[in-house]
Every structure is written in C-alpha cells, then in structure tokens.
Amino acid sequence: MNQSEPHVSGAFTRPTGWRDLVSVYFRLTKPRIIELLLVITVPAAIVAEGGWPGTWLVIATLLGGTLSAAGANTINSVADRKIDRVMTRTMTRPLPAGRIDPGSALVFGVGLGAAGFVWLWATTNLLAATLSTLGLLFYVFVYTLFLKRSTPQNIVVGGAAGSVPALVGWSAVTGTLAAPAWVMFAIVFLWTPPHFWALSLRYKDDYQAANVPMLPVVAGVRPTLDHIRWYSVALVGASLLLYPTGAVGGVYLIAAIALGGGFLAAAHRLQRRPTYAMRFFFLSNIYLATLFGMMAVDVFF
Numbered sequence: 557m558n559q560s561e562p563h564v565s566g567a568f569t570r571p572t573g574w575r576d577l578v579s580v581y582f583r584l585t586k587p588r589i590i591e592l593l594l595v596i597t598v599p600a601a602i603v604a605e606g607g608w609p610g611t612w613l614v615i616a617t618l619l620g621g622t623l624s625a626a627g628a629n630t631i632n633s634v635a636d637r638k639i640d641r642v643m644t645r646t647m648t649r650p651l652p653a654g655r656i657d658p659g660s661a662l663v664f665g666v667g668l669g670a671a672g673f674v675w676l677w678a679t680t681n682l683l684a685a686t687l688s689t690l691g692l693l694f695y696v697f698v699y700t701l702f703l704k705r706s707t708p709q710n711i712v713v714g715g716a717a718g719s720v721p722a723l724v725g726w727s728a729v730t731g732t733l734a735a736p737a738w739v740m741f742a743i744v745f746l747w748t749p750p751h752f753w754a755l756s757l758r759y760k761d762d763y764q765a766a767n768v769p770m771l772p773v774v775a776g777v778r779p780t781l782d783h784i785r786w787y788s789v790a791l792v793g794a795s796l797l798l799y800p801t802g803a804v805g806g807v808y809l810i811a812a813i814a815l816g817g818g819f820l821a822a823a824h825r826l827q828r829r830p831t832y833a834m835r836f837f838f839l840s841n842i843y844l845a846t847l848f849g850m851m852a853v854d855v856f857f
Contacts, residue, residue, distance in 0.1 A: 569654055580650045584633050584661055585626035585668070593625050593721045594618055595845045599852040600725030600740055603803050607855060609729045613680065617728040620676035621688060621721055627669030628692040628717070634662045635700045643762040680728040687727060691720030705767075708774040711756075715748030736803035739794065740851075744844070746791040750784040750823065751840040757781075757833040781827050784836075788823040792816035795847060808854035812847060819843050 571577040597617060601609045608614075633640070633651055637658060640646035650656050669692050676685035699714030722740035727733055756763055756770040757780060763770040772780045795812045798804050819840070826836045 571655060580655045581664060583650050584630045584656070584664065586629040586633070587626075589629060590622055590625045592841060592845065593718065594621060596740070596744060596848055597621050597721040597725035599848040600722045600737065601729050602852040602855050603736060603740075604726040604729040604734075613728065616679035617676070617684065617725060620672050620679065620685070621724055623668050623672030623675060624688040624692050625672075625721075627665045627667070627672060628695045630661060630665030630668060631692075631696045632700045634658050634665065635696065636704075639766040639768060642766040643759065645759050645762055676724075676728070681731045683731055683733075684724050684728040687720055688724050691717050691724075694720075706769070708769045708771045710769070711752045711771075712749050715745045718748055719744035736798060736801045739798045739801060740848075742794045743791065743798075743847070746787055746794050747840065747844050750787045750791070751837060751844075753780050753784050754826065754833045754837040754840065757830060758837070777830055781830060785823050785827060788820055792820060798851070804851055804854045805857070806854075807857045808850050811850035811854075815843055815847050815850075 571580050598614060601614060601617060633649060636646075637651040640649050641652035646652065651658060651661060669689065672692070673685045673689045676688055695714070695717035699710065699717055703710040703714050719741045722744055723733060723737050726737035726740070753771055756772050757777065760770070760772040760777075764773045771783060792812075795816055796809070798812070799809045822832075822836050822839050826832045
C-alpha cells in the first residue's frame with residue numbers, strides 16, 4: 557500500500573451494482589453545498605434581467621453552474637481525502653471510506669469541470685463560463701491546496717469561490733458585470749466566514765486532529781466568536797448596499813433590515829452560548845437563501 561494514502565480498514569469496497577455506483581459518484585459532488593450555490597445564481601439572474609430571464613437561460617445557467625460546482629467539490633474530495641479520513645464528520649464520504657479510488661474520482665471531477673465550462677460557453681456566454689471555471693480553480697488550488705492547510709484565515713479568502721455564482725448568474729444574462737453583481741458577491745463573501753466558523757466551533761477537535769488551522773483551533777473559541785460577530789455586522793451592512801445600486805426596491809430593503817436584525821440577534825446569542833454554534837450554522841443557511849430569494853421577489857413588485 558502507498559504510504560501516502562489514508563489507511564482504510566478491510567478490503568476496498570467497490571460499489572455493488574449501477575445504483576450504488578451512481579450513489580457513490582453523486583456523493584462525491586457534495587450536492588448539499590451545490591444547492592445553496594444555485595439559490596444564489598437564480599436571483600442574481602432575475603435581478604440582472606429585471607424580471608424572469610427565460611426558462612431556458614435559467615436551466616442552462618443552473619446546469620452549467622452545477623457541473624462546475626460538482627467538479628470543484630469532487631476534486632476537493634480527492635485533495636482532502638486524508639483529512640476526511642481523520643474527521644468523524646467526513647470519514648464516511650466515498651473516498652475515505654474506500655468506496656472509490658482517487659484516480660477515478662479525479663478524472664470524474666476534471667470531466668465535470670470541463671463540461672461546465674463548455675456548456676456555459678455554448679448556452680450562455682464566455683464570461684459566465686470563464687467566471688465559473690475560475691471559481692473552480694480558485695476553490696481547488698488557492699483554498700483547498702494552500703489556504704486550508706496554511707492559515708486560520710483560510711475561509712475568509714476562500715469564500716471568494718463560493719461567491720462566484722452571483723457573478724455567473726448576472727453575467728449569464730447581461731454578458732457583463734455591474735455594481736449590483738459585485739454587491740451580491742460581497743454579501744456571500746462576508747457570509748462565508750461566520751457560517752463556517754460556526755461549523756468549526758462544533759468540530760474543533762476534528763480540525764485539530766486533522767491539523768487544519770481553523771480559527772477556533774489556532775486562536776480559541778472566544779476570538780472566533782468575536783470574529784463571527786464583526787463579520788456578521790459587515791454582512792448585514794453589505795446586504796443594505798444593494799438598495800442604493802437601484803437594482804432592488806423597498807420590498808428587498810425591508811426584508812434585508814428584518815433578516816439582518818435576526819442574524820445579528822443570532823450572532824449575539826452565539827456570543828453568550830457557544831453551544832448554539834450548529835443552530836447558528838443552519839440559521840445562516842436560511843438567512844442567505846431568504847435574502848437572495850427576496851431579491852427575486854422584489855423584482856416582481
């Protein structure tokens with residue numbers, strides 16, 4: 557056995573039948589992460605159009621974004637297989653569990669990423685395709701292979717990759733980028749650190765065992781809570797900046813103020829009760845999805 561590979565007890569358990577095989581490859585793509593990215597893409601496209609941009613364009617953009625994100629997540633799974641083998645939260649994923657070999661997973665991930673670029677170029681435009689692929693490359697090479705393993709600020713800079721779908725949704729409609737698209741990018745960028753730092757509070761021991769320098773491991777719980785609070789304030793402030801761009805109106809502004817107040821209240825509660833971390837993590841998902849949903853709703857009022 558190659559000493560550089562993570563140890564997997566027992567024989568290599570290849571998928572038994574085509575359904576099991578499909579399930580293994582599907583899990584490699586981390587579909588729950590993709591869901592949230594798609595929630596960002598569609599409202600960005602609707603705001604860019606000032607209405608419904610067309611069913612075909614929405615489907616084409618979603619499919620291309622899904623392929624790129626699935627490729628990025630799959631390659632990430634290959635790069636992180638040793639870390640995933642150590643962490644209780646991730647050790648049952650296909651690669652650390654020995655369900656598939658890394659070479660096959662890598663080919664699958666690269667193929668998905670390439671397909672995403674070609675599809676978006678063919679069905680939308682070159683800018684959207686390029687942005688989506690740059691997001692993949694940034695996630696793999698900058699975040700996964702470098703930042704994640706070297707600095708407690710990994711998720712701050714790495715959050716840029718998860719913010720790209722806002723730019724893709726906008727550019728798929730317009731073929732350009734404008735101020736509202738960059739504000740949406742900033743919203744997701746600032747949302748990412750408090751979201752993932754809350755998760756890392758819950759799994760601090762896992763990250764420590766895997767030698768991943770997440771902020772709670774390096775700085776401790778209290779400094780992490782302080783960072784979550786200040787990034788939450790910055791996030792709510794950024795969400796209000798979309799209104800002055802003229803891309804959204806009063807419906808969104810009222811929703812952003814109400815949602816922002818709730819998010820800050822949740823961050824304050826987390827300050828007093830660190831055991832609230834996973835609830836804050838899930839609430840942050842709801843916050844982002846609802847905020848972007850209200851962008852789309854506003855367009856039709």
